[in-house]
Amino acid sequence: GGLFDLADERQEVAFRYAIDAINSDRTMLAHARLSAQIEEIPPNDSFRGSRKVCSLLKSGVAAIFGPQSGQTSDHVQSICDALEIPHIENRWDFRLTRDAYSVNLYPHPSTLAKAYMDVLKTLGWQKFCIIYENNNGLVRVQELLKNHTWQINLRQLPNDDDYRPMLKDAKKAGVTHVVLDVERQNIFSVLKQAQQIGMMTSYHNYFITSLDLHTVDLEDFRHGGTNVTALRIVDPENQLVQRVIQDWVFGELRYGRTIEAPTSTMRSNGSGESSIKVVPQPTPHTT
Numbered sequence: 607g608g609l610f611d612l613a614d615e616r617q618e619v620a621f622r623y624a625i626d627a628i629n630s631d632r633t634m635l636a637h638a639r640l641s642a643q644i645e646e647i648p649p650n651d652s653f654r655g656s657r658k659v660c661s662l663l664k665s666g667v668a669a670i671f672g673p674q675s676g677q678t679s680d681h682v683q684s685i686c687d688a689l690e691i692p693h694i695e696n697r698w699d700f701r702l703t704r705d706a707y708s709v710n711l712y713p714h715p716s717t718l719a720k721a722y723m724d725v726l727k728t729l730g731w732q733k734f735c736i737i738y739e740n741n742n743g744l745v746r747v748q749e750l751l752k753n754h755t756w757q758i759n760l761r762q763l764p765n766d767d768d769y770r771p772m773l774k775d776a777k778k779a780g781v782t783h784v785v786l787d788v789e790r791q792n793i794f795s796v797l798k799q800a801q802q803i804g805m806m807t808s809y810h811n812y813f814i815t816s817l818d819l820h821t822v823d824l825e826d827f828r829h830g831g832t833n834v835t836a837l838r839i840v841d842p843e844n845q846l847v848q849r850v851i852q853d854w855v856f857g858e859l860r861y862g863r864t865i866e867a868p869t870s871t872m873r874s875n876g877s878g879e880s881s882i883k884v885v886p887q888p889t890p891h892t893t
Contacts, residue, residue: 719749734783
């Protein structure tokens with residue numbers, strides 16, 4: 607069973623085609639065939655989420671995947687734990703322990719924090735400002751705050767959509783190195799407003815904690831000379847990744863549906879234009 611928020615079109619497509627891929631590979635489940643039971647629920651609606659879970663359980667599902675919403679996902683997991691139904695997640699979650707019937711495919715926050723520290727040490731940063739959006743951001747950067755060899759200035763984004771006053775204060779304080787922890791949908795807005803007040807120049811460096819920066823259109827910042835660094839797990843240039851995405855796109859066309867293929871906006875060059883570095887995820891033995 608798959609539970610998806612109304613805006614999770616790509617997640618739902620990936621779920622359906624993953625099941626098709628398993629069914630087509632007879633070496634994986636030679637004596638079984640998977641069937642996808644998909645339900646859509648509004649984000650953070652635990653009441654509807656619980657009703658959908660009950661409906662899926664009545665149909666005899668073997669496991670439940672999702673949803674992405676934190677509040678709803680916690681509710682779904684409690685039901686699955688009580689009934690001993692495997693629950694699979696693919697979202698950021700800071701809990702250190704999980705039930706025996708629950709697994710999260712997202713990189714663990716402690717592992718990501720170590721990767722963040724390795725990147726900043728490699729870049730040679732000694733003094734920087736951490737700009738975060740909410741309490742989850744504090745959890746993601748807490749390991750950075752524990753390193754007393756760094757001079758760190760901590761600032762939170764305001765609740766409204768105008769970040770310029772806070773950014774201006776940071777600029778007056780002489781901030782040139784920024785660790786930015788905001789939700790993916792707000793990355794462009796924060797960088798754009800930083801550009802408007804003169805904080806996207808060749809003197810400024812940004813490390814963005816989001817693993818999805820390569821899906822954000824950064825074309826407006828190419829010629830400012832700013833160095834932007836980020837981590838990502840998937841290599842868009844990998845032939846396997848490209849083949850999977852092509853299967854999604856052409857498969858949807860066969861059913862009269864369309865899905866926008868995710869493309870990488872990351873570029874790297876040796877000129878004076880903005881350079882976006884890609885740091886590979888550490889291999890398990892090096893981590």
